[in-house]
Amino acid sequence: MKHTLSVLVENKPGVLARVAELFARRGFNIESLAVGTTEKPDISRMTIVVDVAEHSLEQVRKQLHKLVNVIEIVDLDPEASVAREMVMVKVRADTSNRSEIIEIADIFRGNIVDVSRESITVEVTGNASKLSAFEDLVKPYGIKELVRTGKVALPRGK
């Protein structure tokens, strides 16, 4: 089962390596991992999506906690948290179909971030299924390149 862990870590050199190494060493699979700063400059937040059984999740959490630089771990409940991911898709496009693609992007509240003679790059933000739906719709035009950020998430306000 997939779990989204929100991990607060001290912003120190090597922290990402420690976390990645731990997952590798203990045989836990990382589905996605996103790291960035928080409101406090000395603290970073990692959003890690893991696909593990309940028992292993407990081990993941406990082992992560043993890392000296890890401050807090929250297993985000999908009902009580908000999650977003961003995708940028470079779609094959020329004058004949460019407007169709823009229309699709509009439906998904996407932004056009780059246009050239042969392609158009669209940025879409949302949950994973929305991004996949968008990908499916533009696939027939030809996807030249694609990148996803991995999920970031926060618990909902109380």
Added chain:
Amino acid sequence: MTGAKALVKSLEEEGVEIIFGIPGGVLLPVFDELHHSRIRKVLTRHEQGAAHAADGYARATGRVGVCMATSGPGATNLVTGIANAFMDSVPLVAITGQVATNLIGTDAFQEADTTGITMPIAKHNYLVKDPADIPDVVQEAFYIASTGRPGPVVIDVPVDVSRGELTYHRREHPALRGYKPTYKGHKKQIKLAAQAILRARNPVIYAGGGVITSNAAAELKRLAVDNGIFVTHTLMGKGAFPETHKLSLGMLGMHGTRCANYAMCETDLIIAVGARFDDRITGKLSEFAPKATVVHIDIDPAEIGKNVYAHIPIVGDAKQVLRDLNAAVKEIKAETEKPDRGEWNRLISEWKRKYPLAYDKSGGLKPQFVVEKIYEVTRGEAIICTEVGQNQMWAAQYYPMEKPRRFISSGGLGTMGFGFPAAIGAQLGKPDELVIDIAGDGSFQMTLQEMATAVLEGAPVKVAILNNGYLGMVRQWQQLFYGRTYSCSCLERERDCPDFVALAEAYGAKGLRVREPEEVEPALLEAMEADCPAVIDFRVEPEENVYPMVAPGAPLYDMIGDMLYPVEKIHPEKAEEPFL
């Protein structure tokens, strides 16, 4: 002051009295400062020896062991010792030199990514980039190494950081927001455990190294004696409970006593203290202790529920939790209806009587006999270090321990070559004690270069080589599981390569050889009387095996015989409902 001076000053402030290590290019500023320090420097002959010696020192004294090595090969030579300390939760601070910060990442001469390499085998590590950080980093390192579940911490110091200038300032307390070990156990859980203990019909205490680490032997003894609970211990838990006590079942697991292993199969309550249900303990996990409710006391929450489900988990320091548990048991003892444990006591005494540790005494010089003699001659009061393999198991089986911190052995990592340097460290930490390394001819050859250290540093350790001319445990497994194909396990003893007596003498130590049973005691006495290190080459029966034995992957009740007794299998019935 310079970074090097600050490093040495910080070590002095931590109360370090001894450092084991070898200097090298990038560590020269540090060794230059150390030269003027009151800290004792022990120059080993290999960095692995330094790490193991610091480890042995830490286990014998309960203090943090410190070792030092230069960058690159110096640091990589420490790696086995660091991993060993990590697996056995030994407080160790390893300080390594590193190439100058502007050269890091350039594949400079003697550069290795020490923090990268040691990340999975250390509790924590640091690469110091600013001389001003040194005092705080050292303080944090010692704090992390010695608190919670202890372990090794590596401090990697680039040479320009050692040479750089700083104004020495050290925090009052280490500032570690992500590191807060739990010492006090949850009150409600402790009460549940107390109730389970009183209601259990067949309880067993399973004591691990954590009891020794947290100095909880007295509290454990009280729990056992006040409530008449039998105690079995792991290899690391040797000395946690007096083995000659009538409540002791001896060691459990792969080479444990039949009694201890049978007790685990039949018990309805395991009280695990500072132990981690390692595969060498549980045997086949799915058939381990099928009838038992498990109380698991450990300071490391990640150990609880890792291998075996804990019905009553208690995270905390063994000493504190046991103290609270004893109080809780006392409080509710009067009001709890206690089951009759007569049948359990009868069963245990029967197993003890029927299946004592035993070996075939006929034939030549038996390794078990040598260990028994060592026990007799030292009246059980020596600090025993061991190597790894058959020698280790015989030492564990035939040298019962009364007190903690006197049996020093590489449990988790199983590092051959650990015992001898560890014995040197233990001896230097406990100069008034008799320290004996029970060794194998294979293991001893892995770190015997430290004989120079032992002689020159005045560490009169005695090495009792149970010389069977084989990598004995490998040979035993080959005999039992690989159709007696002794592939690469024979050390060709008949060719005297090396001649251990001559070797000891070459180093200025005493060398003795024993071939007959009646020579054992005089040789031991002679070695003990010498004020220098001594090596005794006991030419023991080459194909003697360690029994009893649970084959790897087999359940605990399925033990390969000790040959003398008929093997009678017990079959645990289906698990009963845990009484919660």
